[in-house]
Amino acid sequence: MLTTAAGTSGEDESSSGQGDGGTGIEPWLLESEKPEGRELVALRAKVQELEAKLRKSRRRQSSARDAVREASDAVEMAAQSARRSAVATARALEACVFALAHDYVFISRIHSGIRAAVYLATARATEGPAPSGKTALKIVTGYGAVSVDRPPREVSMLLRLRAHPCIVSIDAWYPLLDQNAFAIAMPHIVHEDFDPASEPRKLVKYMWDTLQALAFCHAASVVVRDVKPSNILFDMARQRAVLIDFDCATHYDPSAPPRDLVGTRGFLAPEIIDDRLRLDGYGYPVDMYSAGLTFFALVFRVPPRRYSAMTHPDVFDTLEAAASTAKSRSSRAQLLELISGLVAASPAHRWTADAAIAHRYFDELRKRKTGTPAALRSPAPRSPASRLSSGRKGTRIRKRRRRRRSSVSARRRSSTALGITSSSQLTAVRQLF
Structure with missing residues (x-):
């Protein structure tokens, strides 16, 4: 019996050793070595990854809810403050x-x-x-x-x-x-709206009066800093433009120019928008830029809701596209040239009020007012675009003249070589051919 028990025990041990391959590892640990076990491990890892993403997403949602709650609280506080301010006002x-x-x-x-x-x-x-x-x-x-x-x-x-x-x-x-x-x-001034396309004389008068007012302000060392369509009224009774609202105006001192951000969005000059340029100070050219944008909005019929979206690249591209289709020396071309000179990006290249008043666009109005012929006036400066085009044209004209002079000189040299010294002899020779 003892032998049998011992033998049985030995058989069990040997059979147990054969069942695990002789490695001594439990069978359930070998499931990962099977194809089904590898898939199970991959699924478990995927589940853990998804659970981690879910926890992260919940944390994000919680932080987003907190941010939304804080933003809504801030908006509510701002609205309450605005209501209190409106009530107080x-x-x-x-x-x-x-x-x-x-x-x-x-x-x-x-x-x-x-x-x-x-x-x-x-x-x-x-x-x-x-x-x-x-x-x-x-x-x-x-x-x-x-x-x-x-x-x-x-x-x-x-x-x-x-x-x-x-x-x-x-x-x-x-x-x-x-x-x-x-x-x-x-x-009280009764404002009159007009269509620049159908009433060009009113447009000329509107621009002329605005520039005259700005020239007077600048001569008095005043920078308006808030020139825009709503601050220029066209008096229906007197048929003239009137500049109003000087709450942003300031005295200009060259030794201490203004450096603060003042004005209306959409009509601010580049040197006011740029923080680095604004630290150097600005002066009268900011009014000329705002006046140019005011004329641009009137001529191209920009709706008031789009005023704040006007940018210098868009304005300049629109002016260039319109100038390419306008006839040269027409009133339309002169108008676009005037506006281009007022909205130049650099204050050094921007026209002054006096230079804009002297532009040929106002020749007819000036003739009606003073009777001064255009030939007696000093020429107005040209815009950068017109200077560029006229420079190229002038270069072509000079080249054409040089070629003409060289051909004339060549004919004269050939005539001299043939012994032809007079124009009558040259005519006789030409008739032979």
Whole structure:
């Protein structure tokens, strides 16, 4: 029995050793060596990879939800701040209107901004009959401390420039000390819209008056910095353009030029948009660039919603494409040349107001005004595009003249060699052939 048991035990051990191949490794560990086992391991690895991606995606979703929540909170806070600011501005304007109600009868609101509003009103009669003209009252709130002896910058600019007929005049200004605001009384101008294509004379007058106003401002050392279509009104009664709104204007000092970012998007000059160039300061050319874009928007009928999308490359490409189809020496070509000179990228190459006024595009208007012939005027500078084309044309003309002179000299040398010394002899020789 003992022998049998021992033999049985030995058989079991030998059979166990044969079952695992004599390696002593459990059978389930060898599943990975089989094809089915390798697929199972790959699937398990794929599942683990997907689970890791899922956890990462959930973390991203959580962070995205947090970012969206923070952004929505910021938007809500900004909206609440804007509503509070609007309510405060409305209350301040209401208080200003009540303060001015003793002197004016308010009719309607013409324009409203962030901190300012323009009202149509009529002056009350203190003594005698009531005034017949209407007044545009601009009320500016949130200005801070207002002093009677030291008027705000916009008021001082208007007082300095009101002598020009193409700049809005100021009738009076009122410091509203209790409301930290001030009001400006100006004549009401009825703006007239016109079509530049069907009314070219009005376009010429519009541009002429705008350039005259800018030339006057620059002569008075004032940079407007906010020239745009909404700040130029075409007076229907007097048929002239009037420059308004000098809240961004500043005094220009060459030793300390302005360096701040001021203006309206879409009408800013390149030297204001570029931070590096703006640190060097800017001057009068920024007004000329804005005026050129204003004329461009009027001529090419750019809608107001597209003003902010105007860029210098697009404007210059449009002008070049239009100039290529315009007839030379036509009023259209002269207009495009004038606008191209005003919107030059470099301030050094940009036309001044006086140079633009002297352009031949205004010859007819100048003749009607002064009767000065165009030949007596000094020629206006040409735009970079016209200088380039005229330079190439001049080169071709010079080459043609040199070839002509060389051919004439060759004929003269050949005639001299044949003994022909007079034109009659040369004619006789030609008749022989």
